[in-house]
Amino acid sequence: MSDTKKRIREAALSLFNTQGLVNVRLQHIADGAGMSVGNLAYHYRNKETIVAALYQELSQQLRDLMKEFQIVPLFEHWNRQILQTYGFQSHYIFFFLDTLEIIRAYPAIGRSYRAYLHWQEAQLRQSLEFNVARGALIPPPFPEAYSQLARHIRASQDGWFTRRIICEEASLDQEAYAADTWSLIRPFFTPMGEREFAQIHLPLYDPTWLSQPGPSDS
Structure with a gap:
């Protein structure tokens, strides 16, 4: 049964990613999985249960990744976490393109x-505060500065694919994703943070980006 359920989820994920959630019916998923609708319904009674199973996979992977990153949130580990987050989000891209429809349809x-x-x-804020304490980021320039930054990082990452597609921006690769995330954090670097950041091998789409001085250089 587990192999059959996996085949159903994989077929659904491929269809959701390429056609959009609202355009996919159980018949499409059954066809993609090579079975009848009745057989599919034996394993997943409706589309909501399939979406819920895929969301559970995604959320667990993201939670595990964040917990691993929290152990030692140095810049090198942070960059790895950013790239792996991109990988999970691109694999389950339908969820981030159709978020509003999903949460409206499935409370x-x-x-x-x-x-x-x-x-x-909360985890991002703790990571930022850790890097302030070790001298890689400046002290908060105003109250709640790092709470706001954590919110901006989260919003930027979760809405990244939607924003790029709507604006018809050519690059949807991890280099652009990483660069956009780091551009939010870099204004808070100390000179120590700049030096540490310069040692990371970042897959950035703009090779001149790292050479541009940040506020801490002035």
């Missing part, structure tokens, strides 16, 4: 996702 998923977002922001 239980919406509640779970909102709880995850609050948890994610």
